[in-house]
Amino acid sequence: MSELETEWLTRVLKGDPEAFTQLIETYQGPVYNLCYRMLGDANDAEDAAQETFLRAYKGIRRYDNQRSFSTWLLSIAAHYCIDQIRRRRFSAISLEETPELDPPDLTPGPETALLMSEDQKRVQSLLAVLSPQDRAAVVMRYWYDLSYEEIGEALSMSVSAIKSRLHRARRELAHQWTEQGPKPVAVERKCHESPAF
Amino acid sequence: MNHQPFETWLLSEESLLPEQGRALREHLRDCEACRQLETSWAGVHQFLRSAEPATPAVGFTLRWQERLAEQKIIRHKRQSWAMLFFTSGMAMLLLLFLGTQAFDLLNDPGPLLLLWASRLVTLLFYADATRDIVLTLLRSIITVVPLPMWVLLTGMLSILCVLWAVAIQQLTSARRIST
Numbered sequence: 001m002s003e004l005e006t007e008w009l010t011r012v013l014k015g016d017p018e019a020f021t022q023l024i025e026t027y028q029g030p031v032y033n034l035c036y037r038m039l040g041d042a043n044d045a046e047d048a049a050q051e052t053f054l055r056a057y058k059g060i061r062r063y064d065n066q067r068s069f070s071t072w073l074l075s076i077a078a079h080y081c082i083d084q085i086r087r088r089r090f091s092a093i094s095l096e097e098t099p100e101l102d103p104p105d106l107t108p109g110p111e112t113a114l115l116m117s118e119d120q121k122r123v124q125s126l127l128a129v130l131s132p133q134d135r136a137a138v139v140m141r142y143w144y145d146l147s148y149e150e151i152g153e154a155l156s157m158s159v160s161a162i163k164s165r166l167h168r169a170r171r172e173l174a175h176q177w178t179e180q181g182p183k184p185v186a187v188e189r190k191c192h193e194s195p196a197f
Numbered sequence: 198m199n200h201q202p203f204e205t206w207l208l209s210e211e212s213l214l215p216e217q218g219r220a221l222r223e224h225l226r227d228c229e230a231c232r233q234l235e236t237s238w239a240g241v242h243q244f245l246r247s248a249e250p251a252t253p254a255v256g257f258t259l260r261w262q263e264r265l266a267e268q269k270i271i272r273h274k275r276q277s278w279a280m281l282f283f284t285s286g287m288a289m290l291l292l293l294f295l296g297t298q299a300f301d302l303l304n305d306p307g308p309l310l311l312l313w314a315s316r317l318v319t320l321l322f323y324a325d326a327t328r329d330i331v332l333t334l335l336r337s338i339i340t341v342v343p344l345p346m347w348v349l350l351t352g353m354l355s356i357l358c359v360l361w362a363v364a365i366q367q368l369t370s371a372r373r374i375s376t
Contacts, residue, residue: 021261024257029252050261065328087220143245143250170238
């Protein structure tokens with residue numbers, strides 16, 4: 001965390017709400033990207049990212065400044081998204097159990113489909129095979145280059161559980177990739193050169 | 198064919214020992230499934246690494262500020278409704294109590310009026326007795342405590358009052374996000 005961000009945090013803790021908007025400006029991208037990768041819908045991602053910052057603002061006094069602020073924020077976002085996915089599944093099951101109602105149309109609309117590039121669609125279809133926790137771990141690992149310890153801290157899991165989840169996720173992603181067929185890809189980012197931060 | 202530990206090694210991000218690397222290469226020469234897994238994971242890895250992050254629409258912070266303001270309004274409304282329900286409930290209880298009293302009074306006012314009068318007299322008697330006690334105490338304290346002690350006590354009391362006022366002011370200062 002930079003000195004400027006530390007200063008903003010100190011100001012927020014002293015009761016200066018303007019400083020928090022500076023933190024939102026800095027971290028809106030990573031938080032939104034995590035929510036988008038988790039939920040797969042722009043509107044839901046916007047809603048989740050907004051809610052993440054609201055929860056962070058309300059609970060800022062619980063933030064331990066010995067931890068990374070970005071990891072803390074991503075932790076709030078990941079837990080919120082995992083809850084949303086569980087609720088979505090629950091409501092989908094409830095709808096299926098009600099014969100009078102039509103099942104929800106989960107296919108994207110024409111505008112959304114046009115806006116979504118081929119690459120983004122492929123990323124989402126790959127991530128869709130993973131469980132919410134595995135998806136969060138993969139996004140944190142491959143977009144934000146977080147260490148196993150940081151991911152474990154963010155998702156409230158042990159390092160060995162994270163290693164095991166990532167191993168399983170890699171295998172599932174590889175199988176899904178095989179099923180979808182190969183595709184030429186762009187130049188790889190350098191290690192520790194996360195575009196999100 | 199047994200694919201362990203080769204599958205684990207292929208998907209591991211930790212570097213392998215030289216003998217593990219040799220064993221893996223030998224296994225890959227003969228195992229089509231593991232070769233496929235290696236190719237697929239390499240493709241996924243490169244694809245994830247090259248995928249651009251999604252970005253929110255312009256004006257995210259402004260929308261957040263609006264949302265925060267909306268939530269504050271909703272919270273204030275909820276608190277107002279809760280207060281209204283509480284005061285209404287209390288008023289209803291009071292009315293019920295007064296109603297029963299009025300009913301008793303209208304039916305047979307004599308004993309109730311006598312009871313109230315006796316209570317009033319008792320209250321006045323207690324008030325008079327308390328005043329006498331307090332006055333006696335004050336007279337004795339004034340003679341016992343010296344003047345500098347009185348000055349000191351008054352000073353300390355003033356400081357406590359100032360501290361109390363500052364604390365109240367600090368606690369009630371508004372936390373607001375200007376848009």
